[in-house]
Amino acid sequence: MILEHEIPNGTKLYFANSAKVKRNIENIASEILYDNGFQEIVTPLFSYHQHLSIADDKELVRVNDAQNNSLSLRADSTIDVVRIIQKRLGKNTEQKKWFYIQPVFRFPTQEQYQVGAEFMDEKNLSSVANLAVNIFDKLELKPLMQVSNIKIPKLLVEMFDELTLEDFRHINIEKFLNLKVEWLNKLVYLQYVESIDEVIDIAPESIKIELIKMKELCSQMSYKNSVLAPMYYAKMLYYDELFFRCIEKNEVYASGGRYKNEDLTSVGFAIYTDALCENLTK
Numbered sequence: 001m002i003l004e005h006e007i008p009n010g011t012k013l014y015f016a017n018s019a020k021v022k023r024n025i026e027n028i029a030s031e032i033l034y035d036n037g038f039q040e041i042v043t044p045l046f047s048y049h050q051h052l053s054i055a056d057d058k059e060l061v062r063v064n065d066a067q068n069n070s071l072s073l074r075a076d077s078t079i080d081v082v083r084i085i086q087k088r089l090g091k092n093t094e095q096k097k098w099f100y101i102q103p104v105f106r107f108p109t110q111e112q113y114q115v116g117a118e119f120m121d122e123k124n125l126s127s128v129a130n131l132a133v134n135i136f137d138k139l140e141l142k143p144l145m146q147v148s149n150i151k152i153p154k155l156l157v158e159m160f161d162e163l164t165l166e167d168f169r170h171i172n173i174e175k176f177l178n179l180k181v182e183w184l185n186k187l188v189y190l191q192y193v194e195s196i197d198e199v200i201d202i203a204p205e206s207i208k209i210e211l212i213k214m215k216e217l218c219s220q221m222s223y224k225n226s227v228l229a230p231m232y233y234a235k236m237l238y239y240d241e242l243f244f245r246c247i248e249k250n251e252v253y254a255s256g257g258r259y260k261n262e263d264l265t266s267v268g269f270a271i272y273t274d275a276l277c278e279n280l281t282k
Contacts, residue, residue, distance in 0.1 A: 010110035012103075012274060021280050022113070025273055026101050028138045029115040036131060038097040038117060043080050046071050053079045055235045059106045073105040078268055079238055081118050082261045096120045118268035125242045125258050125267045126220035132246060132254050132269050133223045139276065143248040145226040147218060149210045150257070151241050153233040156184075159204070168233035176231070183207075191227050193218045210241075217242055244269075251275045 007013055014022050030040065048069065051057045053076040060072040074080065077100055085098065099117040106112070115135075119128050129145070136143060153168040160179060167175050176188050183202045190199055193215060200211050214228060234243055234257070243257035253276055256269025 008109035012111045033099040038099045041098045050075045113273035114270045116270040120266045143246040143253045146229045146245045148229045148232040148243045151210050152230050
């Protein structure tokens, strides 16, 4: 029996102080983004293309339209925003910087509120990572920023027959160390940018190139509370290179990275409002 006051597991209810905190987060984020040349976009709740953004399409909440075409509730905003700007708005706008404040949905009843920003036709991830830091500074938060490069796990899988991407998803450190490769061992334990040159000096050329990108990203950001995580692998389909997460007490407050949609390279991030609300209302 479902009682009248019950709400589905995974859904959100904000009222009084928690609703005020949520609105304050959104207001601070939107002011900073507007000040940096971004414009707001609100995308449809339903989409035909979410399967192109989500690694596991079992997470999609599916329905059919009037012509029986399959569509789903919005599970991710990034690629939909880029696709709509490119394909629908097209020549009607030259705006490259967009942000959105809206929830995404995962099967069966999970809601997640986000503030997201996409900088289209831009390759420098620090351009948006610094904005995320500015938002956290305004909220008086100092989460740990974890800098990764999705390309490194993919290259390692190509180099070593024993490794699969599942090993990186589950952080199988023992398997990495059992390969007994000096530069790989140093890569596993690499955490601080001050130590990255020690790995760059002995790593293969393909790995060296990707580590230099991580080093350059860190030098372009003034944020001190940051670490390197070269073995981390994100599950999103579209991130192809540099990637970051902002974490505090095992809660992910934000994530972002570089990605491609067709031939267009862009960078973006999302701040997870629910996790911030829980922290700021305690």
